[in-house]
Amino acid sequence: MTRALRIGLLRLTDSAPVVIARNHGLFARHDIAPEIVLSPSWSNIADGLAWKTLDAAVIFPPLAIMTALGRRGHAASLRPLCTLSRGGNTLVLRGTNPLATPWPAGAEGRQAFDRWQQSIGRRPRLAVVHMYSTHLLILRRFLGQIGVEMDSGIELVVMPPADMISALADRAIDGGCVGPSWGTEACLRGLGFLVGGSSTVMPFHLEKLLVISDRIADRADRVKAALRDAVAYCRAPDNRHALAQELAQPPEKGGLALPARATLATLDENTTPEPVTFVAKEATHPDFAWITQDMLDLGWIDEDERQILGV
Amino acid sequence: MPIDNPSDPLGRTARPPMTVLVADANTRRARALSDDLRADPSLRVLSVPAGTALIDAVRQHHPDVVLVDMGRADRDALDSIRALTQPALERPVALFVDRDDVDLMETAFDIGICSYNVLEAPPDDVKPLLRAAIALYSRFKRTRGELTEAQRKLAEQKRIDQAKRLFMKTENTTEDQAYRWLRRRAMQESRRIAAVAADYLAAHGQGDES
Numbered sequence: 001m002t003r004a005l006r007i008g009l010l011r012l013t014d015s016a017p018v019v020i021a022r023n024h025g026l027f028a029r030h031d032i033a034p035e036i037v038l039s040p041s042w043s044n045i046a047d048g049l050a051w052k053t054l055d056a057a058v059i060f061p062p063l064a065i066m067t068a069l070g071r072r073g074h075a076a077s078l079r080p081l082c083t084l085s086r087g088g089n090t091l092v093l094r095g096t097n098p099l100a101t102p103w104p105a106g107a108e109g110r111q112a113f114d115r116w117q118q119s120i121g122r123r124p125r126l127a128v129v130h131m132y133s134t135h136l137l138i139l140r141r142f143l144g145q146i147g148v149e150m151d152s153g154i155e156l157v158v159m160p161p162a163d164m165i166s167a168l169a170d171r172a173i174d175g176g177c178v179g180p181s182w183g184t185e186a187c188l189r190g191l192g193f194l195v196g197g198s199s200t201v202m203p204f205h206l207e208k209l210l211v212i213s214d215r216i217a218d219r220a221d222r223v224k225a226a227l228r229d230a231v232a233y234c235r236a237p238d239n240r241h242a243l244a245q246e247l248a249q250p251p252e253k254g255g256l257a258l259p260a261r262a263t264l265a266t267l268d269e270n271t272t273p274e275p276v277t278f279v280a281k282e283a284t285h286p287d288f289a290w291i292t293q294d295m296l297d298l299g300w301i302d303e304d305e306r307q308i309l310g311v
Numbered sequence: 312m313p314i315d316n317p318s319d320p321l322g323r324t325a326r327p328p329m330t331v332l333v334a335d336a337n338t339r340r341a342r343a344l345s346d347d348l349r350a351d352p353s354l355r356v357l358s359v360p361a362g363t364a365l366i367d368a369v370r371q372h373h374p375d376v377v378l379v380d381m382g383r384a385d386r387d388a389l390d391s392i393r394a395l396t397q398p399a400l401e402r403p404v405a406l407f408v409d410r411d412d413v414d415l416m417e418t419a420f421d422i423g424i425c426s427y428n429v430l431e432a433p434p435d436d437v438k439p440l441l442r443a444a445i446a447l448y449s450r451f452k453r454t455r456g457e458l459t460e461a462q463r464k465l466a467e468q469k470r471i472d473q474a475k476r477l478f479m480k481t482e483n484t485t486e487d488q489a490y491r492w493l494r495r496r497a498m499q500e501s502r503r504i505a506a507v508a509a510d511y512l513a514a515h516g517q518g519d520e521s
Binding site for chain 1: 381382384385386387388391406410413416
């Protein structure tokens with residue numbers, strides 16, 4: 001008997017396809033025995049891939065790239081299997097929005113930032129979920145659009161997505177860029193307001209993909225088929241309520257203990273400007289081009305490595 | 312924060328102790344690991360108090376080595392120190408990796424412990440520390456497994472006793488007769504007595520009481 005496929009993920013709406021594929025027997029239908037490893041941090045995902053405690057993971061491209069390049073101390077033979085989600089990241093700040101809307105690019109956005117910064121009375125502490133995240137790239141681009149330097153204009157901190165709720169409540173951070181459904185949850189609780197996110201910076205960008213180790217390449221097609229079925233379920237508007245309820249269940253009952261109302265909101269473009277769009281397809285060259293360009297600009301990779309990646 | 316300052320009883324001049332920060336949310340395990348490490352007088356062992364962020368403890372105490380329970384979600388912040396602009400942290404840290412001993416590294420990650428080094432003056436003797444941590448974590452994992460098994464057996468026995476009492480009451484039998492009935496059902500159905508007892512309790516509206 002083949003051993004269970006260990007798939008790492010975090011408590012996020014866009015982990016849904018893997019959870020659904022397991023809970024609804026879609027992996028089993030394709031003769032895959034999954035073991036979901038609910039991880040407390042992105043470092044655990046990266047180390048799990050690098051040091052063989054995971055066979056696959058739901059992950060964002062920058063961290064997958066850095067892991068594959070051996071930045072966890074051990075070159076990992078990884079391959080992107082398919083996309084899982086696009087968009088869905090939110091930029092949330094605490095306090096009061098000086099504008100009644102998300103912030104526009106240019107001088108008007110800068111004025112809003114300055115007025116907001118004055119109201120909080122310090123250089124803003126903004127959180128991202130990992131150093132090598134799409135969230136950091138989106139935050140950096142957003143700040144660039146309103147003329148704020150990330151290095152000097154803010155203090156950048158790193159914390160897991162679910163921790164941002166209490167950090168906002170305690171004023172340990174002044175905002176951050178976070179994945180679904182945590183930004184929406186912060187807004188629903190009155191802890192913050194939305195100034196932008198995926199759609200204002202890089203609409204429909206690749207957010208989560210499933211990467212697999214070369215060790216399980218023989219099972220790749222079956223895993224992909226199961227995830228396509230799961231994504232079809234997650235995309236159907238009629239399934240939104242059931243999906244949100246399922247993800248809200250505690251892990252011992254097959255869920256991710258996500259906040260139900262916020263999770264439902266993240267599934268519908270009518271209830272949030274930053275919805276999650278589930279897509280199970282091949283990642284394309286443009287999906288990676290802007291990401292690797294930004295990684296190059298930030299000095300995370302060099303031109304040779306970008307060439308090696310072939311993106 | 313507990314601090315041990317090793318002293319040399321012979322008054323010899325020793326090299327400065329290596330400072331090790333133990334970051335484990337499991338307080339019992341953190342204490343046990345710290346005690347193990349303190350047996351080595353060349354180590355100065357600190358631990359991260361509950362409620363203190365790992366990155367803040369590192370900033371405050373400048374350890375040479377950090378042993379981190381991978382269950383700590385705030386490990387991500389430590390990972391990023393090298394890449395982030397952190398003027399408050401003078402000495403950046405990096406994940407300790409032994410490329411010559413892949414088995415050691417895989418074992419460490421598998422059991423849920425990892426180690427970070429100070430970059431500017433990386434200590435030489437990290438492997439023994441990591442091995443000590445792996446051994447301690449293995450011991451705790453084994454003990455936890457044994458405890459879980461003992462708890463499972465206790466819960467089963469409690470369920471069987473409950474079912475016996477209920478059977479004695481409803482069928483007006485002795486304890487011995489009640490047990491024989493449960494055992495016979497278990498044999499007929501090729502199931503464990505505890506499972507039969509659980510079904511019997513559930514059928515009489517007393518399930519999930521144990």
